[in-house]
Amino acid sequence: MSQAPLVLVDGSSYLYRAFHALPPLATSKGMPTGAVKGVLNMLKSLRKQYPDSPFAVVFDAKGGTFRDQLFAEYKANRPSMPEDLRVQVEPLHQSVRALGYPLLCVEGVEADDVIGTLARQSAAAGREVVISTGDKDMAQLVNEHITLVNTMTGSALDVAGVREKFGVGPEHIIDYLALMGDKVDNIPGVPGVGEKTAQGLLVGIGGGLAQLYENLDKVPALPLRGAKGLPAKLEEHRDMAFLSYELATIKTDVALDIELDSLMCGEQDREMLMALYSELEFKGPLEELQREAAATGQAPEPAMPTVETRYETILDPDRFDAWLAKLEQAELFAFDTETTGLDPQRAALVGVSFAVEPYEAAYIPLTHSYMGVPEQLDRDSVLRALQPLLEDPAKAKVAQHAKFDMNVLANCAIGGDRNAGIQVQGVAFDTMLESYVLDATATRHDLDSLAARYLGHTAVSFTDIAGKGAKQLTFDQIALEQAGPYAAEDADVTLRLHHTLSAKLAEIPSLEPVLRDIEMPLVPVLARIERTGALVDGKLLGAQSLELGEKLVALEREAFDIAGEAFNLGSPKQLGAILYEKLGLPVLSKTATGQPSTAEAVLAELAEQDYPLPKVLMQYRTLSKLKSTYTDRLPEQINPRTGRIHTSYGQAIAATGRLSSSEPNLQNIPIRTAEGRRIRQAFIAAPGYKLVAADYSQIELRIMAHLAKDEGLLHAFRNDLDVHRATAAEVFGMALDEVTGDMRRSAKAINFGLIYGMSAFGLARQIGVDRRQSQAYIDRYFTRYPGVLAYMERTRAQAAEQGFVETLFGRRLYVPDIKANNPALRRAAERTAINAPMQGTAADIIKKAMIGVDQWLQSSGLDARMILQVHDELVLEVREDLVETVTGQLRRHMGEAATLAVPLLVETGVGDNWDEAH
Template sequence: MSNAPLILVDGSSYLYRAFHALPPLTNSKGLPTGAVKGVLNMLRSLRKSYPDSPLAVVFDAKGPTFRDEMFADYKAQRPPMPDDLRVQIEPLHACIHALGLPLLCVEGVEADDVIGTLARSSAAASRPVIISTGDKDMAQLVDGHITLVNTMTNTTLDVPGVAEKFGIGPELIIDYLALMGDKVDNIPGVPGVGEKTALGLLQGLGGGLDVIYANLEAVRTLDIRGAKKLPEKLAEHKDMAYLSYQLATIKTDVALDVELDALHPSDGDSAALLALYQDLEFKSWVDELQRAGVAATAKPATATHATPNQDDLFGSSDSPATAEEPAQPEISAAQYETILEPADWQRWLGKLQQAELITFDTETTSVDAMQAELVGLSFAVQAGEACYVPLAHSYMGAPQQLDRTQVLNDLRPLLEDPHKAKLAQNGKYDINVLARAGINVQGLAFDSMLESYVLNATATRHDMDSLALKYLGHSTIRFEDIAGKGAKQLTFDQIALEQAAPYAAEDADITLRLHQALHAQLQATPSLARVLSEIEMPLVPVLASIERNGALVDAKRLGEHSLELGQKLEALEREAFALAGEEFNLNSPKQLGEILFTKLGLPVISKTAKGQPSTAESVLAELAEQDYELPKVIMQQRTLAKLKSTYTDRLPEQINPHTGRIHTSYHQAVTATGRLSSSDPNLQNIPIRTAEGRRIRQAFVAPQGYRLLAADYSQIELRIMAHLAQDPGLLDAFRHDRDVHRATAAEVFGVTLDEVSTDQRRSAKAINFGLIYGMSAFGLAKQLGVERKEAQAYIDRYFERYPGVLAYMERTREQAASQGYVETLFGRRLYLPDINARNPALRKGAERTAINAPMQGTAADIMKKAMIAVHHWLPNSGFDARVILQVHDELVLEVREDQVEALRAPLCEVMANVAELAVPLVVEAGAGDNWDEAH
């Protein structure tokens, strides 16, 4: 028997998730087809990934199961299957049969039970099993042979993965479910026992229900909230706990009529499959079969209509269920050329001049655009037709290549023509590489990375390899495949053309194919198309320019700071040893845990997955708040050590030897909300609330004859909240330019504005910002150092005074739950895969995100629009100034010192006028010789 893994597909799970996660897709008859295509995409991808594996697709059968007989209310609260989903089941089953894939539906049990039985049988024969599912309950099946794979989120759960994710091993998952219950399946559990309590019981006693009920008195000693009363509660509901255990247990001994060896896919019925695809109007798949010479049989009947709810975002490895893209040649049949002769180059130059859209990519010696040397360029003008133009391959035996200067001169008119549309993947990098080569690229109309990001920021990573697998079902040639790994990895100029050329040409070809797949989907949602065309694409050259400008850093000042930090770290280490009464490794969780909890007897706040007392940062912070000296010292030591290693030691190393400046890289396609992130260095995380952190900013300095001007949006997210909530009280405060925290304090504490104390304003500020981020009464109480009841009273009073805010929050939760996403004022979407999750913690987290994301995302959009506006305004303003940094809600400029005051007001005005809200946008600007002074 082959040892290729057995693939078991949870068809019911994927059917629901494909239906809820994707925009509705219908054929010309109005019949819904999105869920069908979603599941088929996933199956096609699995077959490509595991071509030699046996495989079965398992669905729930109609009718009751043995669990309904065991507990009449089992799944009683589940809503009926939507009609638009029900009508897609029959055509999906028909397609799966026509593909030749084994399909199983067994009456009286659930799909989970069939999968569990097959998995255990296969594992018993020492055959590896991969269960493709999104159902976390199946974690109970995981063992040395059985692994869960979620192709929608590209995550894998093996035994260590289960322990890391849940805090317990697979052997305790059923006990975990039995204790806390499951609202979606209506498994009752023990009333009052939630996730944390269930986890505390299982970790604290080291066993499942049997161990817990044999040691009820020991429960009182556990570090669990309400532990003293918990034994009585557990005893009272023991029968319910064991019933829940039975309901949650996946049956692994179902009598099946199929043998494992019979689960190999057959050749299927291509003619029937073609007829199904034609009826469902899956055009690219129809073309694929017809190119293979398949003729259809009589057309089958299909299905009827669709709505979203989104349990998790669909993320298959093929093109998703949306508008059909144009037919494309198979990638394996693509024609790629290596251009070494002038005549061939002139022929391709003619193609580029005639093309409506030029797809281009650069190959270089480094991922750092400010250090990279151009090695070659690749181009595509239509899917399957691409070329690579090598310019600087230098390995021994490399052929004669075209003259670099001549090729760049030939390209300059094309690439610098703003009316000639271009396409790239992560085009900002290519713009910067070519700028250093003397070409000012203009007319970048599309970027496949940004198209994917705008379409769905969180569904997948947005690098080419991930996107090709997701949307095209194609595994690209990876750089490591041709360059090697680690210290011996070759730079691109050292790679032989036989390997380099197909890799480079494929980059351009795949970029074009991705654009064709993604552009149609974006056009189907005009608001997303506008986010791409009006915000993200215009921002690319702006960010490229800021990156090239770079920031001047005083290396000498950083070196002095680093020495001081080293001395302080040594002093803190000595202090820690004195408090501990011995020397130990401050970075060893094991040694630190022994000192804190065994030797010093400090209270255990939480435990690790292995049941050991945790020494995580959050635990140390909580102990420090309780005035324990050693945790305070450890926290100080860790903070300073991070500053030293990340900034004072590292920043001087990141100064570019050619420019003498630091050139951070800005990333548009990373955060879920649309905010920019940066790396090498990461400027977003420089702490500014401590003197040591501010000293880092003091090292960012203005060159001689210039000063730094930092322009910052004032309380932008609160202003956006006022606009979204349309609350009269908040609107009035901002429109009359009142201190909104003081105004909130006056409302909440029932005093006049003049009577508001410093502490009351501080509390009001915590409430204002806390509510934006979904802070609970518990969190607010902790922050303010008050009792939970008092914090809840503050929140209640806040909502009484600002009822519009509460209405906004409730409205947003409802909209998110019904449509599966929220939007910024400009139409950017954030999908929320957990908004209807069964897990209360996940669902509450998604609700908090739903409330905050429109504010944070709108603030990000406004900043991006401001950067674009300033970029276009500055060159014609008459000022000698340039943007060098963007961090959070702030732009930092270098300005000629005698023009600072004249520039300040018009700059603030340009930034304030990029969006119109119901309250004024206010921009404040400060100036100084360094960033800290300016801020």
């Protein structure tokens, strides 16, 4: 039976790569953790691949090595380790040791030398070796027993793989590096000799560096550019070449006091890991450890004393009365609902929970239905008793994702009357929104994530008590012994989170008005819109689905005709063979495994180059997506009770403050194609009503004019000029009436492109000119609109200095990559910093408009209601005889949502369906 291979991990290589390649992560206290998490994930993946293998994780030791003595400038080009990375080294070392991996750091040599020595020793002893690294220098170690794997890319290199990748075999990698040098390590090499030349020299001479220098007279005959001048250059830098050879050579004879048999993974130190994962706020790994510990009966003692909780499940009328009195006397209480599902328009109420003081909470079960459930309090009696309290606008309440609970209670139909639900008022705080306003760039704002992040508390998860997959129980099927503490904990944690988050918000005064004046007042508005829903013609969508199906069949046949054979249009492998092998189309991009890409962006670029098959494929994919996402799916999402579609608006998703739409997503219906517009035609007005759509015109450009205070843009908007035509006149140097349609389109691309940080290259592709011409347009634009350039430069500097930018209303938009070492990440962060104040301010304005319009509609009593919000557009359903009144008031309220240096222009439309009204 063969031995499992020895696995040697280049920990230093992965530490740097994880730091630069992965998104930066940090704890709630600001401690960077992304590199640690990246390396630990890589180790976990490796361990799954090689479960029985001996392991060693090798890091560079502190201090210099023998190479520094050979060449004082060795690695001199490397910047000092960033502080954000330096602070992660020790936690990573501690985590690796706690996981049971042997960790090696040997002074005086590099990690490469330790790995090389162990690899050669192991191979000599007859054991296969796997070296996990991303360092090309390691290719010199590859032989029939030693293989390199790159866990980050999923690639592996054996002898043939090295030869294919580098053009030379492992035996000549050192020679290859000696000739071309290494900028990262400051190995000098021979000036002017790059990859191709180094390959050509070694392959052409048929040997290594020594053989090359013995046969310099043969170099001029080699098929290399500048071959005639190479011998003199090589001779001139002979000493540097051989020094580079020595620097690039990995030592394989380091004196190590290590027995190969000792490199076996030991037992995990669970207690240490739990402490580390808690400090690093690695919630998933921490929960996994806790489950493992519980399963084996080896759960360690908690690292810090726990506070005793007082949770009760109320089945007795007297206890309910006592809690009702507590709630009535409390200045603030937390509440939560438990339901049979996650769709508030369809889910049934199962129970409610409350908390008044931290660590004290109660759950009132109402409709649990499993066999043997104790007798519960009467549902309708409990709800009627709670109704005055929950509907009292003066009684302050806090909830997590309050909109869900408000909709569930509004739909709870007391006494079977659909119109007799509880209209919750007085929700003063929402912990999800407190967290979102505090830091919108945080990836999750759900209760469990917030508890772990801000309270250091691992909450009981729903799957812990309900199970997973097809056998998962609904909440009414869960025994009260488990359901009660789970539900009570939700209310308790919500209350505790509010105390923590409100204190943090109070430290940043500009954020409190964002929560108080924008996000919280918007909650009941969105709840009302979601409950109202939009009327949809399912039969029309069904007819569209049939038509799209016929078009897809025709496009598939057309694709087969072009290809000369039938193939699976959804198979990347078959499609790649047709496009690149049979038709010989140019390969524009490759996948991580080195295969020619068939991604949508690649097909789009090939289609732009007038290749017939990519054009057909793009049409096919577009129509197929419309059919599967909308015309097939929307009829299934019509609520059988209301006959309407009820989308859900996400208030804590987009970092800029924009609302998102899901189940279904109504923000991505394309409106530039006839097929997309036909989907909007299925959104119809009820009989006797019309749809009124109101849309802010060029709002982000108007915000740009306000922020930049550029006289040119201010003049255009204040005088109601066509801003794109005015820009075209400025950029192309002509009178307004001389601007052509193409010029206006190009100017529009410039106006919007600059807002989103588009480069000269991107603009050139969009407007069909070369890069030099597009750069000239951008330069002329900034000359004509100097305020815009000044705004961009000012914003970049502010973002770099403080780490965030702000909207006009004080919303903070953090840009964590603004100081990233990776230039691509940093440039992307700069583009975000420039655009975020505009997009965020636009989001704030539409939210304030929704609040104002809703207040007017509620107070006026008019037969009109908001049914949709999409980006900068509001859609209302209005009784026919009120259209003119509502349209005028709608324009006024939206126009008054903010005061800018230029007017806010609102365009309206009316129709029997959404497409007509838009």
